[in-house]
Amino acid sequence: MNELISGFKQVVPSIPYIVSGIWVSLGIAAGAAILGFIGGILLSLCKIGRIKLLRGLANMYTSVFRGTPLILQLAIAYFGIPQIFNMGDVNPLTCAILTFGLNSAAYMSEIIRGGINAVDKGQLEAAKALGVSYWPTMKDIILPQAIKNILPAIMNEFITLTKDTALVSTITVTELMRRSQIVAANIYNYFPPMLISLVMYYIIVMILTYLGRRLERRMRRSD
Amino acid sequence: MIDAEHIYKNFGDIHVLKDVTLQVNKGEVVVIIGPSGSGKSTFLRCINLLEHPTSGKVMVDEDNLTTMKPKQVIKVREKVGMVFQHFYLFPHKTVLENLIYAPMKVKGLSKDDAVKRAEELLNKVGLLEKKNQYPNKLSGGQKQRVAIARSLAMEPDYMLFDEPTSALDPEMVKEVLDVIQSLAESGMTMIIVTHEMGFAKQVANKVVFMDDGRILESNTPEAFFSHPSTERAQDFLEKIL
Numbered sequence: 270m271n272e273l274i275s276g277f278k279q280v281v282p283s284i285p286y287i288v289s290g291i292w293v294s295l296g297i298a299a300g301a302a303i304l305g306f307i308g309g310i311l312l313s314l315c316k317i318g319r320i321k322l323l324r325g326l327a328n329m330y331t332s333v334f335r336g337t338p339l340i341l342q343l344a345i346a347y348f349g350i351p352q353i354f355n356m357g358d359v360n361p362l363t364c365a366i367l368t369f370g371l372n373s374a375a376y377m378s379e380i381i382r383g384g385i386n387a388v389d390k391g392q393l394e395a396a397k398a399l400g401v402s403y404w405p406t407m408k409d410i411i412l413p414q415a416i417k418n419i420l421p422a423i424m425n426e427f428i429t430l431t432k433d434t435a436l437v438s439t440i441t442v443t444e445l446m447r448r449s450q451i452v453a454a455n456i457y458n459y460f461p462p463m464l465i466s467l468v469m470y471y472i473i474v475m476i477l478t479y480l481g482r483r484l485e486r487r488m489r490r491s492d
Numbered sequence: 493m494i495d496a497e498h499i500y501k502n503f504g505d506i507h508v509l510k511d512v513t514l515q516v517n518k519g520e521v522v523v524i525i526g527p528s529g530s531g532k533s534t535f536l537r538c539i540n541l542l543e544h545p546t547s548g549k550v551m552v553d554e555d556n557l558t559t560m561k562p563k564q565v566i567k568v569r570e571k572v573g574m575v576f577q578h579f580y581l582f583p584h585k586t587v588l589e590n591l592i593y594a595p596m597k598v599k600g601l602s603k604d605d606a607v608k609r610a611e612e613l614l615n616k617v618g619l620l621e622k623k624n625q626y627p628n629k630l631s632g633g634q635k636q637r638v639a640i641a642r643s644l645a646m647e648p649d650y651m652l653f654d655e656p657t658s659a660l661d662p663e664m665v666k667e668v669l670d671v672i673q674s675l676a677e678s679g680m681t682m683i684i685v686t687h688e689m690g691f692a693k694q695v696a697n698k699v700v701f702m703d704d705g706r707i708l709e710s711n712t713p714e715a716f717f718s719h720p721s722t723e724r725a726q727d728f729l730e731k732i733l
Contacts, residue, residue, distance in 0.1 A: 389580070391576060391578055391580035392580055392582065394542055394576070394580065395574075395576065395580035395581075395582070395639075396582075396594075397542060397566075397569065398540060398542065398569060398572075398573070398574035398576075398643075399569070399570075399573075399593075399594035399598065399642070399643070399646055400566055400567065400569040400570035400594060400598045400646060401566075401593075401594055401597055401598055402563070402566050402598075405597050409593065409597070410582055413584050414583065414584055417584065490626070492626075492628060
């Protein structure tokens with residue numbers, strides 16, 4: 270018990286260091302979410318499209334990224350690929366955002382595909398009958414309705430993504446969790462710095478959940 | 493002129509249309525009637541190529557839709573408006589936004605011009621005060637009137653109506669039929685699939701009776717309703733009137 274109390278005392282000076290790691294975590298999550306969202310839309314359009322080759326490729330992509338561990342994908346992207354292509358040192362942050370983005374696109378594409386399929390076929394026909402071509406129909410008519418319906422699922426994906434950024438501690442990025450580990454090693458006391466990370470992750474997820482609900486309510490205006 | 497010649501349509505092994513031929517001249521109002529599953533709606537959807545005929549030719553003015561590239565078909569659809577049984581208004585857009593979307597996107601109208609035209613049309617169908625509402629706040633009859641106005645906003649030369657009142661509560665049928673009738677009186681060329689016989693009698697220049705994927709009769713409404721020539725049509729009229 271005494272050890273724990275002294276541990277908390279020791280960690281106090283390092284709190285700002287650990288806490289500010291949240292910006293790194295959030296940065297990765299946000300970058301990856303944007304990549305994942307755009308990638309997910311493109312993939313889902315390939316999957317529902319008529320071109321067999323694109324459909325096959327998109328399905329294969331999803332299958333590979335969903336079928337292998339994220340931490341392994343991260344290791345391959347950071348340690349493996351730079352080595353075989355002689356790229357020297359790559360920026361671990363860029364690497365993390367790309368890997369998370371590509372991974373998230375696979376999950377996102379399935380969510381979006383489901384959302385598009387759930388929009389009444391008549392919407393597409395009504396737009397067609399008005400002489401609107403494919404892309405504007407998708408962008409202005411189908412996707413807004415699809416995304417409204419899948420907003421909770423997207424929010425879920427983003428929360429998972431945020432928590433999974435803890436994995437990038439394995440490729441030297443000093444985000445929230447990595448900072449806790451560094452501080453823990455310095456003071457030879459693990460519990461207090463880890464607890465700080467834990468609380469931070471939880472607060473962030475609560476804030477995201479709240480923002481998601483507000484966004485959802487705003488988009489339900491037309492209901 | 494709309495000219496559909498020898499239209500066949502198969503869905504797998506099911507032959508929905510078997511050699512349907514119909515000509516609609518400018519200013520004509522043609523009403524298609526017949527039992528459910530007779531291919532009326534499919535035929536209508538073949539005219540603007542929402543369904544691609546298995547064989548046959550669809551001409552709209554000088555354009556042969558069946559041999560055109562998809563991009564050109566989109567162009568022709570601008571002048572063939574369509575109204576659906578289930579309205580298909582865009583639920584995430586307000587009434588006004590529903591009306592101005594296609595004219596701005598497809599015809600490149602400025603927002604001011606599009607809004608002006610939209611407001612005139614909404615006024616015509618008696619729904620100007622609803623312009624900032626979302627579709628889910630409207631009754632079925634109001635939705636269908638908005639859908640008609642949305643089609644008209646593209647200034648089409650032809651209008652196709654696919655059972656426009658079949659999804660409506662009985663007391664809302666008239667308000668929609670009134671709009672269609674005034675459109676007929678203004679000289680719009682129209683093909684209407686409907687089960688409203690009284691309405692058919694009133695607005696049609698020509699009544700077409702379809703059954704089992706074929707046109708069995710095509711006549712003036714007076715002749716058709718007073719002495720249908722085929723047994724099938726007699727039977728049909730007896731059952732519904």
